[in-house]
């Protein structure tokens with residue numbers, strides 16, 4: 001049985017005051033970590049303050065990106081070692097917005113995955129296809145390619161502990177979600193790819209999220225599917241009540 005993992009991805013939203021107020025509002029209301037992993041994916045700027053607020057509670061934190069070196073002359077980047085030192089548990093990598101607007105390659109994402117794991121954190125590895133690829137019926141091939149390239153040289157044990165998020169680009173922030181059957185089918189492709197690369201026990205263990213216009217009203221439909229173990233939620237994670245409602249629906 002895989003434990004559900006619901007991660008909010010705030011993207012580039014909120015001020016520090018708003019972020020801390022959100023954490024104060026949710027920290028004692030979230031379900032037990034025994035039932036569900038509840039994760040806030042915050043801009044790096046707020047992580048230190050957020051950790052102070054949620055310390056000792058079951059709220060977990062994620063960065064939305066990091067660099068693949070721990071230190072050095074990399075102006076403007078965030079060190080995975082420094083993020084880990086804050087007590088942050090996860091880092092989102094390979095989000096389609098990073099791939100598209102910041103030109104991140106599969107190779108960069110692979111290096112980041114290794115650096116995150118080396119620092120004791122868990123990557124939330126995103127994959128997903130464009131509308132063009134979806135309409136051409138090439139989603140499975142595309143997803144298999146992204147996963148195969150992104151996981152190069154990772155061990156079976158490392159992959160079994162990872163979280164993989166399937167996010168069709170055409171469903172992100174559009175209000176147009178992939179229906180639960182499609183999400184299950186493509187999350188199944190993710191699992192089958194992991195099985196092909198690492199074997200059945202790793203595929204059975206790896207947790208796979210669906211992301212793309214998930215809301216409190218539709219999350220249960222996704223979570224009822226065999227291959228969907230959680231959700232990566234953008235817009236609907238920004239409001240404290242909405243975030244709590246997402247968690248309530250799955251616990």
Ligand SMILES: O=C[C@H](O)COP(=O)(O)O
Pocket residue numbers: 009095167171172173174175211212213214232233234235236
């Ligand atoms: O990382 C989250 C996804 O990009 C989904 O965003 P959304 O829930 O606003 O569609």
